Amino acid sequence: xxxxxxKSIRPGKLPHIWCPGCGHGIVMKGLIRAMDSCGLEKNNTAxxxxxxxxxxxxxxxxxxxxxxxxxxxxxxxxxxxxxxxxMTVICLGGDGDGxxxxxxxxxxxxxxxxxxxxxxxxxxxxxxxxGQFSPCTPTGMKxxxxxxxxxxxxxxxxxxxxxxxATFVARTTAFHATQIDKLIAEGIxxxxxxxxxxxxxxxxxxxxxxxFRSVVDMMKKLKENxxxxxxxxxxxxxxxxxxxxxxxxxxxxxxxxxxxxxxxIAKAQGQAS
Amino acid sequence: MTQALKKEIKxxxxxxxxxxxxxxxxLCRPDVVSLYPITPQSEVxxxxxxFHANGTLEAEMIRVEGENSAQNAxxxxxxxxxxxxxxxxxxxxxxxxxxxxxxxxxRAPVVMVNVNREPPGIHAVCSGQQDMIATRDTGxxxxxxxxxQEIFDLVIQAYRLAEDExxxxxxxxxxxxxxLSFLAESxxxxxxxxxxxxxxxxxEQPPRPTLVPGSxxxxxxxxxxxxxxxxxxxxxxxxxxxxxxxxxxxxAFGEEFGRSYGGQIEEYxxxxxxxVLLTSGSAVGTARTVVDAKRAxxxxxxxxKLRMFRPFPIERLSAALQGRKAxxxxxxxxxxxxxxxxxxMEVKALLADIGKVPLLNFIDGLANMDIxxxxxxxxxxxxxxxxxxxxxxxxxxxxxxx
Ligand SMILES: Cc1ncc(C[n+]2csc(CCOP(=O)(O)OP(=O)(O)O)c2C)c(N)n1
Ligand code: SF4
Ligand SMILES: [Mg+2]
Numbered sequence: 053x054x055x056x057x058x059k060s061i062r063p064g065k066l067p068h069i070w071c072p073g074c075g076h077g078i079v080m081k082g083l084i085r086a087m088d089s090c091g092l093e094k095n096n097t098a099x100x101x102x103x104x105x106x107x108x109x110x111x112x113x114x115x116x117x118x119x120x121x122x123x124x125x126x127x128x129x130x131x132x133x134x135x136x137x138x139m140t141v142i143c144l145g146g147d148g149d150g151x152x153x154x155x156x157x158x159x160x161x162x163x164x165x166x167x168x169x170x171x172x173x174x175x176x177x178x179x180x181x182x183g184q185f186s187p188c189t190p191t192g193m194k195x196x197x198x199x200x201x202x203x204x205x206x207x208x209x210x211x212x213x214x215x216x217x218a219t220f221v222a223r224t225t226a227f228h229a230t231q232i233d234k235l236i237a238e239g240i241x242x243x244x245x246x247x248x249x250x251x252x253x254x255x256x257x258x259x260x261x262x263x264f265r266s267v268v269d270m271m272k273k274l275k276e277n278x279x280x281x282x283x284x285x286x287x288x289x290x291x292x293x294x295x296x297x298x299x300x301x302x303x304x305x306x307x308x309x310x311x312x313x314x315x316x317i318a319k320a321q322g323q324a325s
Numbered sequence: 326m327t328q329a330l331k332k333e334i335k336x337x338x339x340x341x342x343x344x345x346x347x348x349x350x351x352l353c354r355p356d357v358v359s360l361y362p363i364t365p366q367s368e369v370x371x372x373x374x375x376f377h378a379n380g381t382l383e384a385e386m387i388r389v390e391g392e393n394s395a396q397n398a399x400x401x402x403x404x405x406x407x408x409x410x411x412x413x414x415x416x417x418x419x420x421x422x423x424x425x426x427x428x429x430x431x432r433a434p435v436v437m438v439n440v441n442r443e444p445p446g447i448h449a450v451c452s453g454q455q456d457m458i459a460t461r462d463t464g465x466x467x468x469x470x471x472x473x474q475e476i477f478d479l480v481i482q483a484y485r486l487a488e489d490e491x492x493x494x495x496x497x498x499x500x501x502x503x504x505l506s507f508l509a510e511s512x513x514x515x516x517x518x519x520x521x522x523x524x525x526x527x528x529e530q531p532p533r534p535t536l537v538p539g540s541x542x543x544x545x546x547x548x549x550x551x552x553x554x555x556x557x558x559x560x561x562x563x564x565x566x567x568x569x570x571x572x573x574x575x576x577a578f579g580e581e582f583g584r585s586y587g588g589q590i591e592e593y594x595x596x597x598x599x600x601v602l603l604t605s606g607s608a609v610g611t612a613r614t615v616v617d618a619k620r621a622x623x624x625x626x627x628x629x630k631l632r633m634f635r636p637f638p639i640e641r642l643s644a645a646l647q648g649r650k651a652x653x654x655x656x657x658x659x660x661x662x663x664x665x666x667x668x669x670m671e672v673k674a675l676l677a678d679i680g681k682v683p684l685l686n687f688i689d690g691l692a693n694m695d696i697x698x699x700x701x702x703x704x705x706x707x708x709x710x711x712x713x714x715x716x717x718x719x720x721x722x723x724x725x726x727x
Contacts, residue, residue: 103416121445122416123391153361153391153420184362184370187390197362197374197388204388 060084062114069108073267075226075252079173080109082232082250083144087115089233090140090240097140100129102154105180105254106146106173123154126161129168137310140240141168147188148178151207155187162216162245166309169239169246170218174209175254183257194261213247214302220246221302225274226253228298238300244308251278251296340512342505345473346412346438346498347372348512349480351382352520353436356407359387359398364450365502366414366440373410384410392417396424396435403433404544406535408484411435414502415442415456422460428495429464431544432560434487434533435495437465438480441606441657442502443692451693452502454606455658457634458667464560466492466567467635469605470500473510478584481520485574490530492567494560499634503693504607515582523581564636571633589638591630592645594620598627600708601646603672604655605631608689608696612655615701626705637671643678650712651683653704657690665720683711689723700724 070076087097097115101107103122110117116139120128125143133141143150143161150158150172161170177195178184185195187207194201213221220242222235232250239246253259253270264270281299284292340348347369350358358377360370376382387398392413399409413421418439428435443453457467466486470476476498483496500506536542548556572588579585594616595601604612609630616628629645631638646652656666663670669686676684687704690696700723711717721727 119448151390155390178362181362181364181367182371184367185388196367196371198378199375200378 055085057081057084060088060114061112065112068112070105071256073253073255074105074179075175075250075254076106076109076173078226078229079106079171079232079250079252080112082229083109083142083171083236084113085233086236086240087142089237092140092240096138097142098129098132098136099142099144100125100132101144102146102149103180104146104149104178106144106175106252107149109144123149123152124157125149126154126157126170129170130157130161130164130166133166133168133310134313137167142240143168143170145172146179146186147172147174147176147207147209148186151187151209151212159212159216162213162218162247164309165217165219165244165306167243167245169236169242169248171236171239171248171250172209173250173252175252175258177254177258179254179257183254183261193258196257196261209249210247210301213245213249217245218247218302219244219304219306220300221249222247222300223249223251223296224298225251225278227271227274228278231298235300242303244306336513336515337511338514339509340473340477341368341507341509342473342476342500343368343440343507344372344509345477345512346480346500347376348514349477350410350412350436350438351376352515352517353410353481353484353524354408354521355382355384355410357387357399357402357409358382358384358411359389359395359402359409360412361389361392361395361417363392363414363417365442365452365506366412366417366438368506369412369438369440392420393424396421396428396437399435399437400424400428400431400433403428403435404431404536406533406537408488409435410437412438412440414440415444418456419444419459422463425460425463425465425495427545429560430556432493432563433495434493436480436483436487437495437497438476439497439499440502440506441499449692452504453657453691453693454499454501457497457499458658458660460497461635461667464494464564465635466494466496466564466633468496468498468633469631470498470505471606471609471630473505473508473512474584475586476500476505477512477514478578478582478586481523482571482574482578484524485527485577486567486571488527488533489567489570489574490533492563492570493533494563494567499606501607513582519581523578568633568636568638568640586632587630589633589641590645591632593628593630595627595629595645597625599625599650600653600705600712601627601629601649602653602655602701602704602708603629603631603642603646603668605634605668606657608655608657611696611698612701615698615705619702619705624705624709626708631668634668639675642672643675646672646675646679646682649682651685651708652679653685653687653708655687655689655696655701655704657696659688659691669720683708683717684719685711685717686720687723688720691724694724
């Protein structure tokens with residue numbers, strides 16, 4: 053029997069705003085399956101996003117949701133988690149939202165290792181505003197603001213997250229639909245900051261400018277260039293040229309922020325009495 | 326087609342409001358440009374990036390990850406002596422808030438376009454003037470355009486104003502998102518040499534203090550105690566002077582380009598008007614049409630267009646509003662805590678000069694709610710009845726049917 057997504061969708065919220073072929077819908081389905089497999093309850097789960105096409109995701113899902121300002125998802129999510137540590141907090145957003153205007157909040161959430169899951173949909177572009185380059189637009193590729201190719205170097209979101217201190221970092225793509233839910237579920241179960249980067253496609257503002265003939269073309273590219281971490285160890289640097297790694301890239305057990313904070317509170321109260 | 330006609334046609338180009346802003350900015354030859362995209366401004370950054378890429382804009386483009394960086398970057402570049410340009414809207418403008426104080430406090434002559442859109446709180450990708458209002462006390466000069474041509478002309482005028490030796494303040498040119506940003510109109514484009522000539526007087530001024538190698542200059546210095554007070558006093562005096570400067574550069578613009586707009590305010594059919602309506606931005610066009618229709622019916626109604634919001638045109642407005650039987654103010658944003666619109670609140674502060682008169686506030690046009698002709702007719706009717714001594718509702722939310 054086909055999986056019933058509708059039970060998790062807010063009544064009356066469809067159709068969604070996404071263009072045909074946009075990868076964000078695939079991520080939404082993966083998220084729904086992941087939350088289901090983890091047994092998350094709608095009254096005990098908060099989905100937090102910023103602004104962008106990716107950030108529209110929480111609006112469709114029947115959970116507690118916060119649609120905040122551009123770039124501020126991680127800050128809002130931190131507030132929710134500190135006030136209600138028993139809630140499962142999941143941040144959702146785009147590459148622009150999370151690493152450009154919201155980059156500061158993102159790295160500090162990673163640094164604190166606060167117990168939440170950040171699913172970042174990296175379609176290499178500011179989709180919502182019409183395809184301006186983002187910090188994740190590959191060098192040389194075209195955007196509405198770089199009509200002759202982007203001169204800027206690019207962020208590797210997963211490396212950024214690892215470097216900043218996140219303790220669970222994984223990467224997959226919109227093509228690898230079944231891996232999306234597995235990684236998100238693992239991230240939810242992980243105690244600490246989990247970042248799941250989903251390489252995604254925006255046919256409307258990125259594909260069309262960069263000579264991808266179709267959505268299938270974009271998906272093929274994601275499929276062909278993905279190398280599972282296990283396989284990568286057996287490959288030469290030359291073979292890895294132009295590829296990216298998928299799967300769990302980093303995992304570490306480290307003290308979690310809310311717990312550390314609780315210890316400080318207990319200590320302070322102990323001293324006061 | 327005759328050569329003369331061809332030349333005449335070449336002068337015109339169909340541009341959106343955003344396009345007009347970008348073309349005007351390019352003609353002013355900025356040295357440094359920095360912007361971050363946001364609806365409904367994005368076309369401005371895209372157009373300027375295109376100009377830059379195809380070599381027709383010889384500026385340094387500083388590519389940033391958010392508006393706060395854009396404002397800081399152009400502020401610093403202006404301090405170093407560059408002519409700068411930036412543009413934003415709504416969330417972007419309020420994300421610049423601290424940097425805007427800084428730019429004004431440094432007296433950096435930044436020119437910025439703000440495409441009016443409702444600010445955060447209730448997600449509305451819609452027009453509204455609340456963003457501009459929210460930044461009114463940052464010490465910037467704030468201007469408002471009514472049409473595509475006026476956007477074009479005001480951006481050019483803004484450089485004369487910002488960089489004038491007597492002023493040296495940042496200038497924000499506002500225009501309504503959606504209504505003006507995306508509306509395509511025929512714009513008269515001057516030659517580069519004409520714009521150069523118009524801006525040339527700025528070169529004759531004594532050079533302003535800038536960051537140059539070999540001379541030490543402290544920016545962002547601590548103005549403790551009296552130092553602070555003195556700098557603030559000077560800032561306020563410069564603001565006050567800018568009213569007259571704006572009148573002068575608008576007149577000079579008229580001499581160069583054949584168009585001028587009345588300086589701080591424009592009065593339309595106010596000579597013998599018993600009632601007047603005050604408004605700004607794109608709503609002025611609709612109001613003009615209604616005023617004409619009402620005049621044809623014999624109603625003595627006039628219109629005042631607010632072009633300069635900061636500094637507020639205290640004297641010009643007091644004079645224009647004196648002796649009326651009723652005054653209406655159409656606001657497209659709110660003044661929380663005063664239970665009315667912000668422009669209404671400011672006009673209220675002029676009552677001591679104007680004298681006692683029924684003063685009516687109409688709140689309309691929030692979040693892209695169209696300010697229609699019937700809406701404005703209704704405002705004129707309310708003003709007529711108040712002028713005849715009938716009781717009136719001082720603050721009416723028009724779209725709520727109040
Ligand atoms: C302060 C502020 N600046 C700019 C914007 C305009 N804006 C909205 S979404 C967006 C980019 C979104 O890109 P991304 O996060 O990658 O999401 P996508 O649309 O690609 O899914 C921008 C620049 C805004 N909403 N707020
Ligand atoms: S613009 Fe791009 S990111 Fe946005 S919905 Fe369309 S395809 Fe998706
Ligand atoms: Mg994106």
